[in-house]
Amino acid sequence: MKNTPKSDRTPLVSLHGIGVQRAGRWLVRNVEFDVARGEIVTLIGPNGSGKSTTARTAVGAIRPDEGSVTRKPSLKIGYVPQKLSIDWTLPLSVNRLMTLTERRSTAEIEAALTSVGIPHLGKSDVQALSGGEFQRALLARAMLRKPDLLVLDEPVQGVDLAGEVALYDLIGRIRDETGCGILLISHDLHVVMAATDTVICLNGHVCCRGTPQSVAASPEYQHLFGGTRAARTLAVYRHDHDHTHLPDGRVQHSDGSITAHCHPEDGHHHEHDHDGHDHAEHHHAR
Numbered sequence: 001m002k003n004t005p006k007s008d009r010t011p012l013v014s015l016h017g018i019g020v021q022r023a024g025r026w027l028v029r030n031v032e033f034d035v036a037r038g039e040i041v042t043l044i045g046p047n048g049s050g051k052s053t054t055a056r057t058a059v060g061a062i063r064p065d066e067g068s069v070t071r072k073p074s075l076k077i078g079y080v081p082q083k084l085s086i087d088w089t090l091p092l093s094v095n096r097l098m099t100l101t102e103r104r105s106t107a108e109i110e111a112a113l114t115s116v117g118i119p120h121l122g123k124s125d126v127q128a129l130s131g132g133e134f135q136r137a138l139l140a141r142a143m144l145r146k147p148d149l150l151v152l153d154e155p156v157q158g159v160d161l162a163g164e165v166a167l168y169d170l171i172g173r174i175r176d177e178t179g180c181g182i183l184l185i186s187h188d189l190h191v192v193m194a195a196t197d198t199v200i201c202l203n204g205h206v207c208c209r210g211t212p213q214s215v216a217a218s219p220e221y222q223h224l225f226g227g228t229r230a231a232r233t234l235a236v237y238r239h240d241h242d243h244t245h246l247p248d249g250r251v252q253h254s255d256g257s258i259t260a261h262c263h264p265e266d267g268h269h270h271e272h273d274h275d276g277h278d279h280a281e282h283h284h285a286r
C-alpha cells in the first residue's frame with residue numbers, strides 16, 4: 001500500500017452488520033467490512049450472492065434495513081455500476097460519455113483518458129469500443145471525480161483474459177498512484193487475486209474473508225466454487241508474466257531486455273510456472 005501514511009488508516013467506508021431485505025427475503029445479511037485508503041477489497045461470490053447489493057449499500061445507493069454504513073466525512077466516491085442506463089440508440093462519443101453528468105474541461109478529459117491508456121479514443125463512438133476499451137472509458141469517467149474511494153462492479157465484463165490481466169494491472173496502478181481505496185466486484189478470484197489485498201467471499205452473508213491466498217485455499221471457497229475452479233485460481237494467481245508487449249509492438253522481457261518480437265525459443269521465456277502449468281496469457285501494455 002504505497003502513498004498511505006500510517007496515520008491515515010481511518011476506513012473510508014465501514015459496513016457494520018448490514019442487511020438488505022426485499023419482498024420478505026434477506027438479499028444479504030450480517031455483512032461487515034471496511035475499505036481503507038490505498039486498500040483493494042474484492043467482493044467475490046456466485047451470481048445472486050449479493051455483491052452488487054452490498055456495493056450499492058456501501059456507496060449509499062441502497063439504505064440497509066439492518067446495520068449501518070459509515071463513510072469518512074466528505075468522501076468522494078467514483079462508482080462504476082454493473083449496468084449503465086444509457087440510451088444506446090443515440091450515438092455517443094467517449095468525450096461526451098465523460099461529461100454526461102458533470103461538466104469537465106478538455107484537459108481534464110484528456111488526462112483521464114491518458115491515465116487509463118486510451119488517449120486516442122476521445123472522439124470514438126462508445127458503441128464501437130472493444131470490451132476492454134469500454135471498461136477503461138468507464139474507469140476514466142469515475143477517475144474524473146478524483147475519488148477517495150473507487151467502486152467497480154465487475155470491471156472486466158466483456159474482456160478476454162489478457163485484457164483482464166491488463167485491466168487489473170491498471171486498477172492496481174491507479175491505487176498506487178492516487179492512494180484511493182478500491183472496492184472491486186468479481187465473479188471469482190481468478191485473475192483479480194494479484195491486485196487484491198483483502199477478499200470478502202459472499203453468499204448472502206460473508207462466507208469467508210482474508211488474503212486472496214487464504215480465501216482460495218479455504219474449504220468455504222472450494223465448496224462454493226468447486227475444487228477445480230479453486231485450483232485454477234491458484235494456478236493463475238501464481239503464474240509469472242515473463243514478458244510485456246510495449247505499445248510500439250516490441251517486447252520487454254523479465255530480465256529488462258527488449259526485442260522486436262516474442263519468440264518462444266529465444267531463452268527469455270519460462271516453459272512452466274511454479275505449478276507446472278503452461279500459461280499462454282501475458283500482459284499487453286497499452
Ligand SMILES: Nc1ncnc2c1ncn2[C@@H]1O[C@H](COP(=O)(O)OP(=O)(O)OP(=O)(O)O)[C@@H](O)[C@H]1O
Nearest residue numbers: 022023027045046047048049050051052053054082
Ligand atoms: N430490488 C430487488 N428486489 C428483489 N430482489 C432483488 C432486488 N435486487 C436484487 N435482488 C435479488 O437479490 C439477489 C442478489 O442480487 P445482487 O445483484 O446483489 O447479486 P450479485 O452477487 O451482484 O449477482 P451477479 O453476480 O449476478 O451480478 C439476487 O437474487 C437478486 O435477484
